[in-house]
Amino acid sequence: MPGFDEQLTLKSQRLVLRPFGPRDAAQVRAIIAGGAEFLPPGAPGHPSMIDQWLAHGVHELRRSGQGIHLAMVADGVIVGAISLFKTLWGAGSTEIGYGVHPAHRGRGYATEAVRALTSWALREGRLRRVELRANLDNAASIRVAEKAGFTREGLLRGGGYANDGPHDLVVFGLLAGDPPMPYTGFHTGLRLESERLLLRPFAAADAADVYAAIDGDPEIGRWMPWAAGYTLERSRQWCTRYAHLEVATGVQFALQPRRGGRLVGSVGVHRADWERGDAEIGYWISPWARRRGYATEATRAVSEHLFERGFHRVHMVIAEGNLASQAVARKAGFTREGVMRRALPVPGGMTDAVLFSLLRGE
Incomplete structure (x- = not known):
């Protein structure tokens, strides 16, 4: 079965997308202590579990062949995380999700990371479809999908669930061969x-x-x-x-x-x-x-x-x-x-x- 390279590393204009590892322990510890919630699912809630998670837990998705979790790094700082999951190699499809540290939002990092990882998935990854789902009331995530070139495909009523109950989900898709859409905005760190x-x-x-x-x-x-x-x-x-x-x-x-x-x-x-x-x-x-x-x-x-x-x-x-x-x-x-x-x-x-x-x- 095809899978993901354990050393997969992508570079965009301002970001490096790379696997989490032991070197991230201090930053992850500070993120958890600060209460920021953007790390991949399964991230530890207590500092005592960080080393174990970085050595093994965060890599279980990759080992299963169904996806991969990557750190979103800008100038050596973890500013977010991005993942591919629910990957069906036979069907050539996967889903993408991300989270950005609250202190680094509003800078276009999410769009830049989604573009980079989606491009890899549809080219080097040889997949044919990447799907992105966003809560209907999450205007920021919907805007990220649009700026990254995804097409709005439909609405899943009650398709998502959070602590406050069910949410309608907007489904976006990007296919290999879709014409590129212009990014309607400027990066705050543009040089x-x-x-x-x-x-x-x-x-x-x-x-x-x-x-x-x-x-x-x-x-x-x-x-x-x-x-x-x-x-x-x-x-x-x-x-x-x-x-x-x-x-x-x-x-x-x-x-x-x-x-x-x-x-x-x-x-x-x-x-x-x-x-x-x-x-x-x-x-x-x-x-x-x-x-x-x-x-x-x-x-x-x-x-x-x-x-x-x-x-x-x-x-x-x-x-x-x-x-x-x-x-x-x-x-x-x-x-x-x-x-x-x-x-x-x-x-x-x-x-x-x-x-x-x-x-x-x-």
């Missing part, structure tokens, strides 16, 4: 690279540089209404919270020189329309990093990433008087389309804006 820049998420350590770049700078203050009265506390909130909120329709990057040095600015995607395949790009550059081509380089890097993700059009909306930013758009290959009347807020009111666009393949 890009260009020739001289690392485009990465903002961090608390960036707050001082962001504040220094914006506070009192006449160029940023001329075009950015949010820059008025900027404080170090606002900078901290931006770097640790607000820059990480828009993962469905946008994403923000801090621009860091690959060879080290101060923050050189920011570039972001705004109002990404996944259905239409169109997104807007905006940026600002720190005063100490201007006239070095960083804005053009960052704009190109983000545009290329969007085209790789399936977008066919990227645009920029630039104040009519902002000639420097218009020059950046042209250098990045964008085409001027026209003037949008009173379309852009600036300090003191609204201004006409020039619309630039770049199409995939240009």
Whole structure:
């Protein structure tokens, strides 16, 4: 009978999916002590049983040939667990389930892990169908299934049971040969690279540089209404919270020189329309990093990433008087389309804006 490799290890953009083992004892002990419930079924409820479970219990499913439990690891930290179970090798089908540590939810780990393990099952695993079931009232799990490309197939009335009683289950399926569906969202940990820049998420350590770049700078203050009265506390909130909120329709990057040095600015995607395949790009550059081509380089890097993700059009909306930013758009290959009347807020009111666009393949 076919089975699962005891050393099965998969890598995705941010995660490593690997078997649990004795090296995980300290982390599992902390997870259990903290009361987080996301480990695979059969996980011990008492610390005294952890070593036995890691050495034997967590591997019983694999030994039976019916599935496998894998740790979901990000930067060495167990952030969740994911499993294949009810595997029928003759029929070529299996079911997938997962759990994410409460402290690491909302970052897209579940979708990323489900995509990786499903891809393995339908390719290297030579299975033809992966099924995912979610409680009808669990909107988050339903969204994970949709983002991972599964098709909603039907409803099992009272098909699930939990401590609070029966639950209706939504059944999702993904078949080998199904066309890939675009992932409609951005990873919060998304990183890009260009020739001289690392485009990465903002961090608390960036707050001082962001504040220094914006506070009192006449160029940023001329075009950015949010820059008025900027404080170090606002900078901290931006770097640790607000820059990480828009993962469905946008994403923000801090621009860091690959060879080290101060923050050189920011570039972001705004109002990404996944259905239409169109997104807007905006940026600002720190005063100490201007006239070095960083804005053009960052704009190109983000545009290329969007085209790789399936977008066919990227645009920029630039104040009519902002000639420097218009020059950046042209250098990045964008085409001027026209003037949008009173379309852009600036300090003191609204201004006409020039619309630039770049199409995939240009």
